[in-house]
Amino acid sequence: MQPYQPELLPISELDKAVLFTVAGEANAALARYDGLLMGVVNPAVMLSPLTNQEAVLSSKIEGTQATVEEVLEHEAGQVYDEAKRDDIQEILNYRKALMLAKESVAERQIRLSLIRDLHAILMSSVRGANKEPGEFRKSQNWIGPEGCKIEEATFVPPSPLQLLDHLEAWEHYLDSDDIDPIVQTAIVHAQFELIHPFKDGNGRIGRLLIPLFLFSKRRLANPMFYLSAYLEAHRDEYYARLRAISQQQDWTGWCAFFLRAVTAQAQQNGDILREIMGLYEVTKLQVREITHSPHSAQLVDALFDRPIFTAADIARRADVPKPTVHKLIKSLLDEGLLDTVRKAAGRRPAILTFAELLNTLERKQLV
Template identity: 25%
Template sequence: MLKLSPKFIIMAFDRNTPFNELPNLPPLGFVESPEILRQLAKAARYLGELNGLCASLPDPQILINTIILQESKESSAIENIVTTQDELYKAAAEDGTSNLGAKEVLSYKEALYVGLKRMRDQKNLLLTNTMVELVQTIKQNDAGIRNVPGTALKDAINGEIVYTPPCCEEDVRDKLSALEQFINDPELSTLDPLIKMAFIHYQFEAIHPFADGNGRTGRILNALYLVQQDLLIQPVLYLSSYIVNHKADYYQLLRSVTEKENWNDWIMYMLTALIETTQLTTKKIKAMLSLKSDCETQMKIILGSSFSYELLQLMFTLPYLKIDLIVNKNIAHRQTASAWLKKLTDADILRPQKMGRTTYYINYRLMEILSSNYL
């Protein structure tokens, strides 16, 4: 059970009124329950295993790109931005796309890299201006902090208001400034970073600083925070798939913190998400490494002296290949690329799929690994 100090006061909450009384972090009187401490130890153990695996990768960018693409799709799905695997990976294969869903998904991927670079450029700090740049990259516009009243979150089924975030720009900026300090100043809290991550995620969503893109920005902040805290060497852990599968609980528990100060259940949810996602991500990376090794062995036999390690890398960076992509990457001339893809198709390493006038050659076994939630 959540333990409160005698001075702890639950702020009055009215879902129809801007929640300008949203308290700053850390929550007054919060004490970790025994179940949180048990779950925390488990989460730390699995996260350490994943980080060790990432540190051992000879070329982590090869695998990270594919994992980020899959996360981009899952995170966007939470916001009901839907795109097919085909549209997403066609776009990633430098085709461009008219599909708005695929464009937003790829913008999410771009935003993650932008945030990681910006954090490292700013002495490992996660700042408000980085959050703004994240949402601008996601939305591909010049969006800024909400500066007009009227924002309210509504139930998708009955249209009733479930939460009205703080208003307006000055108050929102004040709350983001306090959140920024909580993220970056270790003296503000001695709490474990994984518990702090749960606090930070709730607080950002409760502030709801942007007109759109808050959910995706908040989920990118999770990954960046884990890197900032040296818990992961690479941003490969994303909770979107877990949230998609437990979406109702996610929103209900966010409301439960706001309305009842129920931090215990929210933190348990986030730690459970970390545990399950970390285990699955570790299994996926191991399966991808095994598949890559098998493919390398087969390709050296099939392609002989023309074997190209750059082609193998591309297969595990962009699972949908086409002749033009190989040519544009300066890996081979068109005739050689065509011959390679035919041989790999005949060996069932890649599978062709005609889309319009273009034939894509799909690393289908990699796609099975990426899309699986039960390895």
């Protein structure tokens, strides 16, 4: 199999008639979600559950097996075996890269240098750490069954000799205005995946680019729109549509799939965000009535930011003295607002959870 030769951008053979209706639906759904997002008083807190979920699901597409709960329990001090710890570290790296991307894109354009920075974070101290973190590949790679030879590959990315030329053309396309911003986002993501510039981690970086590019095109007021829940739920079609580009030049089919994904995910994200905001208001009232504490607002923010925690952790994040936090937590446990994941034993602190927030995400899983 010969290395894939990426098509020149913009794509000239898109069937605009086929995409017209689905593009309109995607733009309307994303606009409704963005309007909701702009009304959020504290998006960092409100969207923290979605950020954690995105890090888990985008990594799950690549084979990790950890859950949101396991990641948060690990951060709170729960001990897992080495394989699980490796999965969790990959997810934590992805979350860190997401946060850096969010901060960076407000001040700098999407450039190859940013992509390399994000990849270096993604692959730090994990199983791909020997695969040149932050560096574009200098050798030929291929995709196929584990252990297969290049002759047995299902896809062979471009030759490393032409890689930089393809990446620079892709970077130039980022600065252009194509027929529709969401259609252009679909093309940006797919072209990056087909170029496959890194030895590992291409899928996660490519999915991370989606909210960044939508933000750069002013389709989002905040680059916090995550698509991995839909892509994980439709993983087979996701990969099949990408293969159809390289095998049949079916860019229209890919773009139509991506637009449907944006429509469905924007609606789901909006539903989740509304439910989280409603739970936040109810919880603020409950905590204030239970504790009668001037620290109740900080405590609720800390619960929503990280709903599995130790007392010391929440004292630090809420900036409340530890003795006070212990009293507040006891009150909330007595009233059933918090649950215990792991009881205290000796010097080992108890791990607690605000389960209702995690249950909200599980009830809203995309099908």
